[in-house]
Amino acid sequence: MFSSYFRYENPKKKKPFPNSLITRTLKKMEILSQMWSLLGLLTVLQNVLPSQLLSLLHSLYENLQDLLSPYSYFEIPEFNGYCGVDLNDLYRHVHLYLNAVNHSPAAACRRVTLSRSPSSNRISFAVAPNHTVHDSFNGHRLSWTHHVDTVQDSLDEKRSFTLRLPKRHRHALLSPYLEHVTSRAEEFERVSRERRLFTNNNGSGSFESGWVSVPFRHPSTFETLALEPELKKQIKEDLTAFSNGKEFYHRVGRAWKRGYLLHGPPGSGKSSLIAAMANFLCYDVYDLELTKVSDNSELRSLLIQTTNRSIIVIEDIDCSVDLTADRMLKKANANALMAGSKWKGGKVKTASLRCSGEESGRVTLSGLLNFTDGLWSCCGEERLVVFTTNHRDSVDPALVRCGRMDVHVSLGTCGVHAFKELARNYLGVESHVMLETVEGCIRHGGSLTPAQVGEILLRNRGDADVAMREVVSAMQSRMLVVAASGGGGGRGGGGGDGWDQTDNEETTTMGVGLRSPESVLMMGSPENWDGLSGKKRKEHGSNNCEKKVKFFVRLRSLTKSDSSR
Numbered sequence: 267m268f269s270s271y272f273r274y275e276n277p278k279k280k281k282p283f284p285n286s287l288i289t290r291t292l293k294k295m296e297i298l299s300q301m302w303s304l305l306g307l308l309t310v311l312q313n314v315l316p317s318q319l320l321s322l323l324h325s326l327y328e329n330l331q332d333l334l335s336p337y338s339y340f341e342i343p344e345f346n347g348y349c350g351v352d353l354n355d356l357y358r359h360v361h362l363y364l365n366a367v368n369h370s371p372a373a374a375c376r377r378v379t380l381s382r383s384p385s386s387n388r389i390s391f392a393v394a395p396n397h398t399v400h401d402s403f404n405g406h407r408l409s410w411t412h413h414v415d416t417v418q419d420s421l422d423e424k425r426s427f428t429l430r431l432p433k434r435h436r437h438a439l440l441s442p443y444l445e446h447v448t449s450r451a452e453e454f455e456r457v458s459r460e461r462r463l464f465t466n467n468n469g470s471g472s473f474e475s476g477w478v479s480v481p482f483r484h485p486s487t488f489e490t491l492a493l494e495p496e497l498k499k500q501i502k503e504d505l506t507a508f509s510n511g512k513e514f515y516h517r518v519g520r521a522w523k524r525g526y527l528l529h530g531p532p533g534s535g536k537s538s539l540i541a542a543m544a545n546f547l548c549y550d551v552y553d554l555e556l557t558k559v560s561d562n563s564e565l566r567s568l569l570i571q572t573t574n575r576s577i578i579v580i581e582d583i584d585c586s587v588d589l590t591a592d593r594m595l596k597k598a599n600a601n602a603l604m605a606g607s608k609w610k611g612g613k614v615k616t617a618s619l620r621c622s623g624e625e626s627g628r629v630t631l632s633g634l635l636n637f638t639d640g641l642w643s644c645c646g647e648e649r650l651v652v653f654t655t656n657h658r659d660s661v662d663p664a665l666v667r668c669g670r671m672d673v674h675v676s677l678g679t680c681g682v683h684a685f686k687e688l689a690r691n692y693l694g695v696e697s698h699v700m701l702e703t704v705e706g707c708i709r710h711g712g713s714l715t716p717a718q719v720g721e722i723l724l725r726n727r728g729d730a731d732v733a734m735r736e737v738v739s740a741m742q743s744r745m746l747v748v749a750a751s752g753g754g755g756g757r758g759g760g761g762g763d764g765w766d767q768t769d770n771e772e773t774t775t776m777g778v779g780l781r782s783p784e785s786v787l788m789m790g791s792p793e794n795w796d797g798l799s800g801k802k803r804k805e806h807g808s809n810n811c812e813k814k815v816k817f818f819v820r821l822r823s824l825t826k827s828d829s830s831r
């Protein structure tokens with residue numbers, strides 16, 4: 267009985283360690299104790315041996331390690347130079363690259379430092395100090411180790427990355443891999459950095475801080491923007507070609523900049539398009555208020571302070587400053603000088619001819635021309651200059667000539683496609699029984715600006731039927747107004763009151779760029795368009811009466827069909 271009792275084995279009782287495990291543990295402890303003694307010896311040697319000898323031993327050890335190791339190691343410190351004051355751009359690129367790589371689910375770093383700045387929602391990843399992350403390139407395995415050491419007797423930290431790659435392939439791998447790291451880092455920086463909206467700071471008295479800024483968070487994108495699809499595609503392609511054009515612009519010796527003139531009635535979406543362009547390219551926006559700029563030198567100073575990858579916007583260029591007056595003043599001065607006469611009772615000075623604006627301390631047309639196309643305009647890279655205006659004809663031709671304003675976008679009233687996009691965005695409807703009536707109104711001069719349509723749809727977003735009815739009624743009123751004012755209708759009237767729709771007509775004749783019902787994109791010289799538009803205007807006049815008759819017939823049929831619904 268007793269023996270059976272002793273033979274009983276409690277399953278919960280731990281089994282004794284096997285002999286082999288004990289032996290292995292003892293061996294490990296022995297190695298540890300030997301290492302400990304070695305460390306002690308090293309400490310003693312460090313105190314006893316002169317520092318020169320120590321560093322010699324250290325480099326000998328490293329050389330030996332390099333010789334025996336199948337890997338090559340490259341150190342990238344955070345700062346360059348003897349005193350370590352210049353930021354090492356490669357370190358920054360590696361940091362960004364590893365951040366980008368860590369965003370991908372495949373990346374496996376055992377320990378990552380996460381951070382988020384108060385002004386952004388984005389979480390940043392960084393390899394934790396003294397940890398390693400592996401990467402692969404062209405079928406080879408590489409690794410990055412992030413070293414962070416505290417500097418003795420200081421709170422400073424010394425940071426560096428060490429790249430490890432197979433020694434046999436180091437020559438073939440190093441340059442292409444670092445190029446890959448840099449391009450991925452730049453791309454990541456472009457899309458992830460917080461973008462800002464700047465405006466010129468009035469009254470600071472100093473040109474050093476000419477701009478003040480806030481985070482740029484405009485929600486308009488090419489997806490939300492209601493534009494004719496072809497126009498949208500063309501603008502996006504043009505912007506993409508521009509932002510990828512670094513090599514091209516350098517090769518042909520042109521400054522890497524592009525000018526856009528956006529013109530159209532109030533509410534046609536000029537500002538929304540600028541925001542969409544900035545979001546598409548991930549650029550900063552500099553909204554230049556010309557009336558706050560005291561003179562040309564301040565304008566130049568502001569230009570110098572803008573960063574690369576930015577859009578410099580001057581809204582309502584025709585209203586900002588009296589630029590044409592400046593030109594006329596010069597002309598008057600020149601005439602007076604030639605005639606040897608007096609101007610406004612006083613003696614004409616030669617200096618006043620040179621630049622009347624400089625004297626009166628304001629921005630002149632020549633100042634603005636230099637801003638967009640002069641020597642100083644090349645002080646940065648990858649910049650768009652965008653002017654907006656409600657009346658293109660009021661802008662001085664010199665400002666919008668080729669090379670200054672390379673792309674002219676005419677934004678008009680809502681075309682059929684644009685209206686459908688707005689209806690989809692605001693009401694969530696793809697089709698509606700009244701869409702046909704809306705299309706008829708648009709085609710016969712009743713179209714409204716996107717802002718007008720957006721306002722009606724926003725107000726009635728809970729009830730698509732009411733919204734559509736209200737849109738149709740607004741469009742019909744518009745048709746009546748256009749008819750009463752002698753507008754031809756036929757292809758959709760202008761948007762805001764007093765808006766001249768000849769721009770859209772011009773494009774029809776030209777066949778240059780894209781022709782869409784209400785909004786167009788033109789590239790090339792405006793002088794050519796004007797010549798052709800004159801011809802078109804004559805034709806337009808002769809057809810006007812005929813169009814009017816057709817228009818009234820159509821309006822009556824539309825009104826009838828709508829009331830029958």
Ligand SMILES: Nc1ncnc2c1ncn2[C@@H]1O[C@H](COP(=O)(O)OP(=O)(O)OP(=O)(O)O)[C@@H](O)[C@H]1O
Binds near residue numbers: 493530531720
């Ligand atoms: N194409 C569009 N797609 C969607 N919404 C638009 C569009 N155009 C204008 N809107 C809406 O209309 C409003 C006014 O647009 P925006 O300020 O861009 O017009 P604008 O042409 O710059 O006007 P202004 O000449 O008066 O400055 C905005 O709230 C915007 O949401």
